[in-house]
Amino acid sequence: xxxDLNIPWPAAGxxxxxxxxxxxLLVQFGYEGVAYNNIVxxxxxxSKSNPIKPLRLGNGGEETSAQGALxxxxxxxxxxxxxxxxxxxxxxxxxxxxxxxQLNGNNANIASYDLVAIKPLNEKLLQQACQTFEVDIIxxxxxxxxxxxxxxxxxxxxxxxxxxxxxxxxAAIRDTTARRHLITNAAALIRVTKGKNVIITSEAQRAMxxxxxxxxxNLASVFSLNQALARNCISSNCRSLLYRxxxxxxxxxxxxxxxxxxxxxxxxxxxxxxxxxEETDDEKDEEGNNAMETD
Amino acid sequence: MVRFKNRYLLFEITxxxxxxxxxxxxxxxxxxxxxxxxxxFGDYGAAIMGSGFSMKYYNPYTNVGIFxxxxxxFRIAWTACTFITAIRGRSCIINVVHTAGTLKSVQTAxxxxxxxxxxxLHHKGLIKESRxxxxxxxxxxxxxxxxF
Numbered sequence: 001x002x003x004d005l006n007i008p009w010p011a012a013g014x015x016x017x018x019x020x021x022x023x024x025l026l027v028q029f030g031y032e033g034v035a036y037n038n039i040v041x042x043x044x045x046x047s048k049s050n051p052i053k054p055l056r057l058g059n060g061g062e063e064t065s066a067q068g069a070l071x072x073x074x075x076x077x078x079x080x081x082x083x084x085x086x087x088x089x090x091x092x093x094x095x096x097x098x099x100x101x102q103l104n105g106n107n108a109n110i111a112s113y114d115l116v117a118i119k120p121l122n123e124k125l126l127q128q129a130c131q132t133f134e135v136d137i138i139x140x141x142x143x144x145x146x147x148x149x150x151x152x153x154x155x156x157x158x159x160x161x162x163x164x165x166x167x168x169x170x171a172a173i174r175d176t177t178a179r180r181h182l183i184t185n186a187a188a189l190i191r192v193t194k195g196k197n198v199i200i201t202s203e204a205q206r207a208m209x210x211x212x213x214x215x216x217x218n219l220a221s222v223f224s225l226n227q228a229l230a231r232n233c234i235s236s237n238c239r240s241l242l243y244r245x246x247x248x249x250x251x252x253x254x255x256x257x258x259x260x261x262x263x264x265x266x267x268x269x270x271x272x273x274x275x276x277x278e279e280t281d282d283e284k285d286e287e288g289n290n291a292m293e294t295d
Numbered sequence: 296m297v298r299f300k301n302r303y304l305l306f307e308i309t310x311x312x313x314x315x316x317x318x319x320x321x322x323x324x325x326x327x328x329x330x331x332x333x334x335x336f337g338d339y340g341a342a343i344m345g346s347g348f349s350m351k352y353y354n355p356y357t358n359v360g361i362f363x364x365x366x367x368x369f370r371i372a373w374t375a376c377t378f379i380t381a382i383r384g385r386s387c388i389i390n391v392v393h394t395a396g397t398l399k400s401v402q403t404a405x406x407x408x409x410x411x412x413x414x415x416l417h418h419k420g421l422i423k424e425s426r427x428x429x430x431x432x433x434x435x436x437x438x439x440x441x442x443f
Binding site: 172176179207212215216219221222 | 311334373374380386387389
């Protein structure tokens with residue numbers, strides 16, 4: 001199950017044809033999910049809404065080629081009859097350490113994205129991100145020389161907190177000087193993390209910059225990441241990341257999740273206990289909690 | 296006896312312009328990949344691949360190709376392919392689909408992949424069934440005629 005968790009969302013007003021081509025290629029290469037990345041500089045105002053909307057993929061993401069090609073937004077063949085997941089993500093480019101980026105559950109705008117990433121531009125911010133910010137991904141600009149060193153204590157703290165680091169290979173495909181920086185930075189990151197809590201994504205600005213998953217796994221061998229670990233970086237690590245992001249978003253301090261009992265289907269409805277005639281607040285129980293019944 | 300081990304890589308090319316024609320052949324591909332190896336891996340890369348690297352087959356109708364490299368260093372050639380952005384001026388993506396240690400194994404994979412692609416083209420209405428099977432037979436013949 002390969003996913004690509006960084007496809008830049010086109011700026012407002014720009015044509016989405018390139019994006020559709022990109023998704024078409026990703027489906028063709030065998031990816032099963034994508035996260036559209038809205039890149040913002042500085043603080044995300046709580047009033048602005050999440051501009052990312054899933055594309056209507058028509059029949060392309062669900063039909064097998066044996067059924068023939070029906071008209072669809074994606075014109076390439078989609079040999080796998082699986083669902084293609086589309087998620088939303090925001091990357092906050094953080095430059096000033098004094099600014100309050102409001103990266104917590106209170107900012108409704110941030111909470112509307114599936115994934116939250118931060119791109120720190122200096123060492124102080126990297127430290128803050130690793131220690132205190134509530135983010136899912138720390139994204140370092142791989143295409144230029146990092147202005148700071150990656151120190152094991154800081155990085156290990158982030159890993160303990162469950163934050164993931166991102167390596168984006170798009171810059172290496174686009175530009176040949178960026179290729180060197182990517183290899184330097186990625187190798188440094190792998191040296192410290194040993195592939196743990198690392199994800200590899202494309203950050204492809206044009207459709208022709210994505211690469212197939214096995215090609216990406218092979219590319220990682222250049223950063224001295226072995227094949228098994230590299231495969232994790234585009235599959236199981238991404239899955240862990242998505243679960244962690246969901247936990248951050250939906251639970252209270254990672255402990256409790258509230259859902260109305262209407263979420264239970266007919267078969268599982270017994271878990272909510274016998275329904276009382278009086279509507280009380282206790283009606284909205286956690287699933288399986290029968291302690292509040294009144295007989 | 297120390298055998299010289301190889302890796303055969305089966306790849307597919309996705310063109311940006313979607314045009315199918317004769318402009319790219321085995322030689323053009325070979326030159327492009329060698330240049331990419333030299334550019335990205337320098338004199339070391341070019342030298343260690345040496346005579347071990349060779350383009351074996353390329354079908355311009357299905358965009359499927361096979362190349363061979365020595366087992367110890369085939370990843371260099373593979374990475375060089377990943378970095379290629381254009382061949383003879385046409386923007387493309389090279390996607391490696393299958394790796395194998397024997398020619399027979401990659402031949403089987405190549406024939407299957409070629410058939411799948413031609414069937415898919417037929418379903419999209421781009422080619423007639425007779426043409427598809429004609430191309431598939433020709434591809435099969437060419438692939439089975441490959442030898443070390």
